[in-house]
Amino acid sequence: MAAERVHVPFPVGVLGATGTVGQRFIKLIAAHPYFRLHALGASARSAGRPYHQAVKGRWKQTTAVPASARDLVVQECVPDRFQGCVVIFSGLDADVAGDVELAFRASEFAVFSNAKNHRRDAQIPLIVPLVNPAHFAIIPHQRSVQTPRLQRGFIVTNANCSTTGLVIPLAALEKKYGPLDAVLVSTMHMDIMDNVIPYIGGEEEKLEWETAKILGGLTQDGTSFNLRAESPLRISASCSRVPVTEGHTETVSVRFSHRPPPSPQQVRETLAEFSTEAQSLRVPSAPQHAIIVHEDNDRPQPRLDRDSQDGSCVHVGRIRQCAVLDIKFVVMSNNVAIGAATSSIMNAEIALSKKIIISPDS
Numbered sequence: 001m002a003a004e005r006v007h008v009p010f011p012v013g014v015l016g017a018t019g020t021v022g023q024r025f026i027k028l029i030a031a032h033p034y035f036r037l038h039a040l041g042a043s044a045r046s047a048g049r050p051y052h053q054a055v056k057g058r059w060k061q062t063t064a065v066p067a068s069a070r071d072l073v074v075q076e077c078v079p080d081r082f083q084g085c086v087v088i089f090s091g092l093d094a095d096v097a098g099d100v101e102l103a104f105r106a107s108e109f110a111v112f113s114n115a116k117n118h119r120r121d122a123q124i125p126l127i128v129p130l131v132n133p134a135h136f137a138i139i140p141h142q143r144s145v146q147t148p149r150l151q152r153g154f155i156v157t158n159a160n161c162s163t164t165g166l167v168i169p170l171a172a173l174e175k176k177y178g179p180l181d182a183v184l185v186s187t188m189h190m191d192i193m194d195n196v197i198p199y200i201g202g203e204e205e206k207l208e209w210e211t212a213k214i215l216g217g218l219t220q221d222g223t224s225f226n227l228r229a230e231s232p233l234r235i236s237a238s239c240s241r242v243p244v245t246e247g248h249t250e251t252v253s254v255r256f257s258h259r260p261p262p263s264p265q266q267v268r269e270t271l272a273e274f275s276t277e278a279q280s281l282r283v284p285s286a287p288q289h290a291i292i293v294h295e296d297n298d299r300p301q302p303r304l305d306r307d308s309q310d311g312s313c314v315h316v317g318r319i320r321q322c323a324v325l326d327i328k329f330v331v332m333s334n335n336v337a338i339g340a341a342t343s344s345i346m347n348a349e350i351a352l353s354k355k356i357i358i359s360p361d362s
């Protein structure tokens, strides 16, 4: 099925527009076939300044500040300043995202968040667009339990960037071979020099419970998540900071519930063939290949692979037998693209296609 026809351009706002994730939103939305930048928000430190001045000296993208963002004046993150937008993409710092995103939802905006604050909420879906867009089905219920009941507003969150890289291959394996029983994962994150720091606060817990929420289904009445109560997946995660600017690497070992488990060659073929609802809907940001399987022993690598398909897919390599569980492999994904901004944008494209986003003048 092709994506529903969308009335373009569709005005959108970006909260946290000056940060790492916000800048990637600006770059992607400026070139997007449906969305047009309409309002930008950040802290009081940036508010009141034209966007190009607010990001002067800290613009991290490889292309210049897009013309459509340059002269937009950065606003404080209050709903009144975002009138005319229907969709809000949030790259806000977690210290403020919680209340700000609730205020935008209450003002009937469709909010796509990257922050951790609402990921555990019982009515807010945690959607990795290449895995569980079926969870959009809870949005009518989310609207109905707000006081007052909402007509158009909702919040959808993305997963943590490492969870996103992990769950895409896990979903492909479960789709073909049934429930996984156990996963061991070690992640390697960015941004230190000449060191490895074997601790990232809260990260290991997020990988463990987010995976269960994403891979579990919705209950039959569509009002809650089943969190895999019947087939609990045991995950043990270890997360470290390493000197890489962009791209998260994860070493993963999995054990399947059904015996005998698949061979490394079967796993290779299953991952390479994995196709997703986002691709069948043909939304603009969906990658041609959800998972790129590498044969060379020294791949994937962040520097060589993080920008392929604009960072919208996951890379898997070194698929081999595991002497303790069943199969082990290496995953690499772009934390700012599929791990953040690209996921939000693909979620919004899917939500439009499923008519979850309702424009006030539709």
Ligand SMILES: NC(=O)c1ccc[n+]([C@@H]2O[C@H](COP(=O)([O-])OP(=O)(O)OC[C@H]3O[C@@H](n4cnc5c(N)ncnc54)[C@H](OP(=O)(O)O)[C@@H]3O)[C@@H](O)[C@H]2O)c1
Binding pocket: 015, 016, 017, 018, 019, 020, 021, 022, 041, 042, 043, 044, 045, 046, 047, 077, 091, 092, 093, 094, 096, 097, 114, 115, 116, 160, 161, 335, 336, 339, 340
């Ligand atoms: N970086 C990643 O790889 C990644 C991946 C996935 C998810 N995330 C999540 O995405 C979010 C943004 O991450 P980031 O790395 O882009 O952070 P960042 O670079 O520190 O950017 C934070 C943004 O929040 C704004 N902000 C800070 N305090 C504010 C306040 N009091 N009121 C309004 N705006 C405020 C900042 O505005 P000013 O510039 O004006 O201070 C900036 O635009 C976080 O929740 C993070 O956990 C990040």
